[in-house]
Amino acid sequence: MPQPLRVFISYAHEDDKLREKFVRALSQLQRDGLIEGWDDRGIAPGTEWAGVIDERLKSAEIVVLLVSNDFLASDYCNQIELETALKRNEDRKARVVPVILRPCDWESSRFAKLQALPKDGKPVIDWKTEDHGFLNVVKGLRSIAIDLRKDRVEPKPGEAVTKKRGWPLFFGVAAALAIALAIGSFFVIHQLHVEKAAHLVAQGDSLWDHQQYDQAQASYNQAKELDPKNAGAYFGLGLSSDLKNDLATEIEMYEKAVGLSPRPEYKINLADAYFKAGKYEEAVKTYAGVEESPYAALESAKINRLRNLLDDSEQQGRTALRWLNDPGIANRPENKLQWYFTTNEKLIKIITPPEKLCYAQFELSITLFLRGNDAQAQSFADAGQKTCGDHLRHIEAELKPELKRLSNERPELADHSRAYPAKFLAF
Numbered sequence: 001m002p003q004p005l006r007v008f009i010s011y012a013h014e015d016d017k018l019r020e021k022f023v024r025a026l027s028q029l030q031r032d033g034l035i036e037g038w039d040d041r042g043i044a045p046g047t048e049w050a051g052v053i054d055e056r057l058k059s060a061e062i063v064v065l066l067v068s069n070d071f072l073a074s075d076y077c078n079q080i081e082l083e084t085a086l087k088r089n090e091d092r093k094a095r096v097v098p099v100i101l102r103p104c105d106w107e108s109s110r111f112a113k114l115q116a117l118p119k120d121g122k123p124v125i126d127w128k129t130e131d132h133g134f135l136n137v138v139k140g141l142r143s144i145a146i147d148l149r150k151d152r153v154e155p156k157p158g159e160a161v162t163k164k165r166g167w168p169l170f171f172g173v174a175a176a177l178a179i180a181l182a183i184g185s186f187f188v189i190h191q192l193h194v195e196k197a198a199h200l201v202a203q204g205d206s207l208w209d210h211q212q213y214d215q216a217q218a219s220y221n222q223a224k225e226l227d228p229k230n231a232g233a234y235f236g237l238g239l240s241s242d243l244k245n246d247l248a249t250e251i252e253m254y255e256k257a258v259g260l261s262p263r264p265e266y267k268i269n270l271a272d273a274y275f276k277a278g279k280y281e282e283a284v285k286t287y288a289g290v291e292e293s294p295y296a297a298l299e300s301a302k303i304n305r306l307r308n309l310l311d312d313s314e315q316q317g318r319t320a321l322r323w324l325n326d327p328g329i330a331n332r333p334e335n336k337l338q339w340y341f342t343t344n345e346k347l348i349k350i351i352t353p354p355e356k357l358c359y360a361q362f363e364l365s366i367t368l369f370l371r372g373n374d375a376q377a378q379s380f381a382d383a384g385q386k387t388c389g390d391h392l393r394h395i396e397a398e399l400k401p402e403l404k405r406l407s408n409e410r411p412e413l414a415d416h417s418r419a420y421p422a423k424f425l426a427f
Helices: 013-025 027-031 049-059 069-073 075-090 130-151 167-209 213-226 231-243 247-260 264-276 280-288 294-306 310-324 353-370 374-409 411-424
Strands: 005-010 035-038 062-067 095-100 339-343 346-350
Touching: 005 013, 005 049, 005 075, 005 130, 013 027, 013 062, 013 069, 013 130, 027 035, 027 130, 049 075, 062 069, 062 075, 062 130, 075 095, 095 130, 130 167, 167 213, 167 231, 213 231, 231 247, 231 264, 247 264, 264 280, 264 294, 280 294, 294 310, 294 353, 294 374, 310 353, 346 353, 346 374, 353 374, 353 411, 374 411
Parallel strands: 005 035, 005 062, 062 095
Antiparallel strands: 339 346
């Protein structure tokens, strides 16, 4: 199996916080065995650092430049590291990739002719969040790493040296060599298929981000055919099925993705699909498998209201609020993603932390009102109104259809479900 590509990160120390975020964003590429990263933070105390940097830079196969005004102003970055990196790029010994961290005058630099990341050279900090910017960078680096590994020439097995010992032995060695070559060829072809599939999934993700849904689906299908164990291909096909309202196929694809990978977004999308299909028990069980997710806890609370399990619903609602108020949990990348809800064919997005907190406060208020605890229901509704600010109508648009569904599915809760909007949502 090909060895991971050696990556050198060149940056100005003023950008250290962004460098740390970038290194964390590379984690999955390292787990996939595509790269091994290095920067000067890996130098042990007391080591002659200039020599170590020079050695690592000259052995790197990918050189990432974290570009900012501070990077452009750094004599060391420009006169030492960049000089060596560009020479290696020119000699085709390494690929130099500028990553634009912050707005700066990089278009007139010596590396301006190189393809920069993120897409169109849009600085990382100018994306919706820095996580979104670095995600675009990582997808680009994944494609580069896959292409470089295809071009890399791996050491060939040493040629067999045999003495003339008669025909039977000769044919035995020849047969063994033929078998070995056949097995080796199989594994080489398999690895190429795996890498090509990963490239196709990254391509599909990019097409999906640009709303080219049919082309994205075609990329995911090709990836699945090449590597039936690529979880990302099945997840992408689940998204495509959701777009086409093919719920049965959506569930099937998400189940395969979850069976191959424990990623939180795979589990959440599968649980959402179970919820849509009315498979409440499966949905709650799947949500429970997502560690410390406020979204998963709130969706479980909603399902348990529909099951008239109000004790469980209240507990999950309070858990969601506790996690949303814990910065260590709320600020995890997976918990900072937008929440999407489809109500009466209308897409509702809950994006900011105050919106999420407001939504959770009203969800708990509903459950408390259904349990006859009017005072606490009023208290959380009041808190929700203060937290929401200008987003009250936005949140109301999601809550009212929930209450209508509850009234239809649970006649015993219908009176309270119908009374709640007039009492607490009459803004």
